[in-house]
Amino acid sequence: MATTTTPAATPGRTKGTGKPAGPPGRRPRRSLLPYLLLAPAVVLELAIHVIPMLVGAWMSLLELTQFHIRDWSGAPFVGLDNYRVVLDVNSAAGAELLRSFRVTVIYTVLSVGLSWVLGTTAAVLLQRPFRGRAVLRALFLTPYALPVYTAVITWTFLFQRDTGLVNHVLVDQLNLLDDRPFWLIGDNSFVALLIVSIWRTWPFAFLCIMAGLQNIPDELYEAAAMDGAGFWRRLRAVTLPMLRPVNLVLLLVLFLWTFNDFNTPYVLFGGSAPAEADLISLHIYRSSFQTWDFGTGSAMSVALLLFLLLVTAGYLLLTNRRRNDA
Amino acid sequence: MSRRHLAILTATVLAAASLTACGSGEESGDSGKTLTYWASNQGASLEADKEILQPELDKFEQQTGIKVNVEVVPWSDLLNRLLAAATTGQGPDVVNIGNTWSASLQATGALVEFDDATLDKVGGKARFVPAALAAAGASGKPPAAVPLYSLAYALYYNKKSFADAGIAAPPTTWEELAQVGKKLTGDGKWGLAVEGANPSENAHHAFTFGQQYGGDWFDSAGKPSFDTPQNVAAVKRYIDLMAVDKIVNPSNAEYAQNQSVSDFANGKAAMLLWQAAGANLQSQNMAADAYGVAPVPFLASPPAGGKQVNSMVAGINIAVFKHTKNRDGALEFVKFMTSDAEQVALNKTYGSLPAVGTVAADPAFAADEQKVLAQTLGTSAAPLPQVPEESTFETLVGTAIKELFADAASGRPVTEDSVREKLTRAQRQMR
Numbered sequence: 001m002a003t004t005t006t007p008a009a010t011p012g013r014t015k016g017t018g019k020p021a022g023p024p025g026r027r028p029r030r031s032l033l034p035y036l037l038l039a040p041a042v043v044l045e046l047a048i049h050v051i052p053m054l055v056g057a058w059m060s061l062l063e064l065t066q067f068h069i070r071d072w073s074g075a076p077f078v079g080l081d082n083y084r085v086v087l088d089v090n091s092a093a094g095a096e097l098l099r100s101f102r103v104t105v106i107y108t109v110l111s112v113g114l115s116w117v118l119g120t121t122a123a124v125l126l127q128r129p130f131r132g133r134a135v136l137r138a139l140f141l142t143p144y145a146l147p148v149y150t151a152v153i154t155w156t157f158l159f160q161r162d163t164g165l166v167n168h169v170l171v172d173q174l175n176l177l178d179d180r181p182f183w184l185i186g187d188n189s190f191v192a193l194l195i196v197s198i199w200r201t202w203p204f205a206f207l208c209i210m211a212g213l214q215n216i217p218d219e220l221y222e223a224a225a226m227d228g229a230g231f232w233r234r235l236r237a238v239t240l241p242m243l244r245p246v247n248l249v250l251l252l253v254l255f256l257w258t259f260n261d262f263n264t265p266y267v268l269f270g271g272s273a274p275a276e277a278d279l280i281s282l283h284i285y286r287s288s289f290q291t292w293d294f295g296t297g298s299a300m301s302v303a304l305l306l307f308l309l310l311v312t313a314g315y316l317l318l319t320n321r322r323r324n325d326a
Numbered sequence: 327m328s329r330r331h332l333a334i335l336t337a338t339v340l341a342a343a344s345l346t347a348c349g350s351g352e353e354s355g356d357s358g359k360t361l362t363y364w365a366s367n368q369g370a371s372l373e374a375d376k377e378i379l380q381p382e383l384d385k386f387e388q389q390t391g392i393k394v395n396v397e398v399v400p401w402s403d404l405l406n407r408l409l410a411a412a413t414t415g416q417g418p419d420v421v422n423i424g425n426t427w428s429a430s431l432q433a434t435g436a437l438v439e440f441d442d443a444t445l446d447k448v449g450g451k452a453r454f455v456p457a458a459l460a461a462a463g464a465s466g467k468p469p470a471a472v473p474l475y476s477l478a479y480a481l482y483y484n485k486k487s488f489a490d491a492g493i494a495a496p497p498t499t500w501e502e503l504a505q506v507g508k509k510l511t512g513d514g515k516w517g518l519a520v521e522g523a524n525p526s527e528n529a530h531h532a533f534t535f536g537q538q539y540g541g542d543w544f545d546s547a548g549k550p551s552f553d554t555p556q557n558v559a560a561v562k563r564y565i566d567l568m569a570v571d572k573i574v575n576p577s578n579a580e581y582a583q584n585q586s587v588s589d590f591a592n593g594k595a596a597m598l599l600w601q602a603a604g605a606n607l608q609s610q611n612m613a614a615d616a617y618g619v620a621p622v623p624f625l626a627s628p629p630a631g632g633k634q635v636n637s638m639v640a641g642i643n644i645a646v647f648k649h650t651k652n653r654d655g656a657l658e659f660v661k662f663m664t665s666d667a668e669q670v671a672l673n674k675t676y677g678s679l680p681a682v683g684t685v686a687a688d689p690a691f692a693a694d695e696q697k698v699l700a701q702t703l704g705t706s707a708a709p710l711p712q713v714p715e716e717s718t719f720e721t722l723v724g725t726a727i728k729e730l731f732a733d734a735a736s737g738r739p740v741t742e743d744s745v746r747e748k749l750t751r752a753q754r755q756m757r
Contacts, residue, residue, distance in 0.1 A: 185579055185731075286721075
């Protein structure tokens with residue numbers, strides 16, 4: 001996930017440090033230093049993100065199959081043909097992509113929404129000091145601290161039909177179900193994926209909101225209490241509005257992470273996810289690497305990138321306008 | 327030096343370091359003294375393979391002075407890693423490839439062609455078992471690899487379960503297999519174990535059943551023909567072992583990590599269709615006399631056009647990347663790995679068959695299991711289609727069958743229509 005923050009680079013900050021800048025004649029040389037310090041980051045950003053992205057965009061215009069991957073210059077230039085194939089919902093590839101897109105949208109909305117609700121609930125409940133609060137906080141953050149692969153592999157064991165703990169508890173111990181359901185294939189695979197995703201994501205929401213809550217002055221709650229506001233009223237009128245800046249960023253980041261999530265479905269299902277849980281990142285992987293058609297895969301990637309840019313821009317525009325209106 | 331100068335120097339060094347970091351990749355052996363070799367996982371684990379191979383590589387170093395750095399790559403990663411190496415021209419000098427990928431990798435042009443002159447450098451064309459060499463690239467072109475280990479599918483059966491159920495001999499037809507499977511199913515045990523969520527395994531069985539029903543997955547022009555009536559019948563026959571005959575535990579629909587081999591070794595299933603499973607079974611504490619090995623069954627009454635094929639020509643090939651800076655050393659290593667002594671030593675350990683004719687009669691391959699494999703390879707095995715799209719066929723058709731197993735396991739009906747629909751969809755994804 002690409003999240004690069006370089007706050008020190010904004011001109012306002014460097015100007016605003018307010019320190020005396022030495023003899024005026026030497027100023028221009030000194031101002032070179034920040035750029036030099038930033039250079040490694042810029043070089044790496046270019047090498048790791050920007051250039052591969054541009055190469056990906058170029059690949060999407062080529063017929064890049066196994067016959068040409070060794071020497072791209074020999075790959076036929078097909079213009080927008082790859083896009084025509086993947087965006088035409090009447091073609092096989094287009095229909096599959098659309099289905100995968102739908103699954104991903106539902107998955108993202110549910111995962112981000114539920115993670116946010118869980119994170120907020122836990123953070124608010126843990127806002128006031130009580131015995132054992134530190135233990136609970138640490139416990140809640142554990143999934144976030146575990147390495148993704150190890151954690152998700154453990155989930156695949158839990159979800160096994162015959163030997164998994166989930167079915168053991170549901171069927172053998174609680175007797176809630178008669179038949180042992182499948183979790184990693186068929187309809188339930190979506191539920192399994194969602195559970196693992198929320199389990200992994202909500203601690204991050206919890207952490208951010210917990211940090212945000214620290215910044216709300218106690219006086220606001222005291223004043224609200226004096227006005228006779230109960231828990232819900234305080235939550236609605238003080239906590240949530242004060243958390244707005246945190247939530248704006250948090251929801252955007254969660255959306256981007258979840259929509260692009262590759263690790264969870266890949267480890268949970270292997271290279272080929274069931275249709276019910278065929279997230280778009282895995283779908284693109286399969287279209288590129290397993291069928292050796294990198295042109296089509298790149299076209300899907302670029303289309304996805306444009307979609308995410310559009311959503312992000314729309315989101316920022318909307319939330320900024322609201323803030324300006326307020 | 328002032329603090330400012332120091333800071334500038336640090337920044338410059340960092341920038342330079344980050345740039346050079348981009349350039350350092352895995353280099354192939356650039357001197358005449360080292361080779362990088364990616365081995366496939368043939369033994370019980372990656373570690374076990376390393377321990378098996380290392381003494382042989384040491385021998386090679388003693389003989390030639392060339393050091394071989396080996397990495398055992400798991401099957402789940404191997405094709406992607408090979409693809410990356412082919413694309414970038416970086417990586418190993420010598421690699422093991424699944425023989426069914428030969429034509430696909432050949433199409434990339436990244437592998438050294440074994441024309442007659444090159445074959446002579448590794449001992450000559452005549453050394454290799456012809457059927458195995460035929461599965462090393464598209465016909466009419468110089469092979470892209472040479473065979474290293476030869477394999478075939480066989481039917482493994484639990485002798486005690488068979489005796490307990492009063493079954494005298496292993497089934498020779500699918501109808502018999504379904505019949506004895508039903509006798510063996512019950513009390514938490516199942517007649518047959520399959521690897522239902524493993525696309526490659528599924529595709530291999532789709533090929534064999536397809537041959538028996540007279541189907542081809544690619545037509546004579548090399549175009550995919552997945553959804554022919556013969557192929558639909560073939561795939562349905564395979565799925566029906568779970569859906570209709572009910573001799574396969576529905577849980578097998580999520581097996582992709584060789585759990586079916588474990589189920590067989592632990593007595594949870596009485597039969598297994600596998601390639602050279604013996605070494606693996608024994609590593610899971612199944613005694614060698616606890617299981618029997620028989621040829622994979624045929625159809626009792628094959629339809630018109632049906633072929634007497636009960637296995638693909640399975641095996642592992644060894645190939646050399648064109649980007650190697652030590653082609654002679656790499657070919658020397660291929661010659662060493664396909665030499666009589668190494669063929670006996672390695673194939674004996676792995677339970678596979680030698681890829682060269684000269685040691686076929688060695689007592690190391692006289693066990694029942696190897697006899698069945700040799701008989702199958704010699705008389706009733708056919709190579710998977712050697713077309714560039716083969717690896718795509720394995721992925722797409724294998725995944726379609728995985729979905730059909732999932733349907734069968736969750737009690738959804740698997741009909742000819744639903745099989746055809748899945749195969750048609752897979753075919754439409756081929757470009």
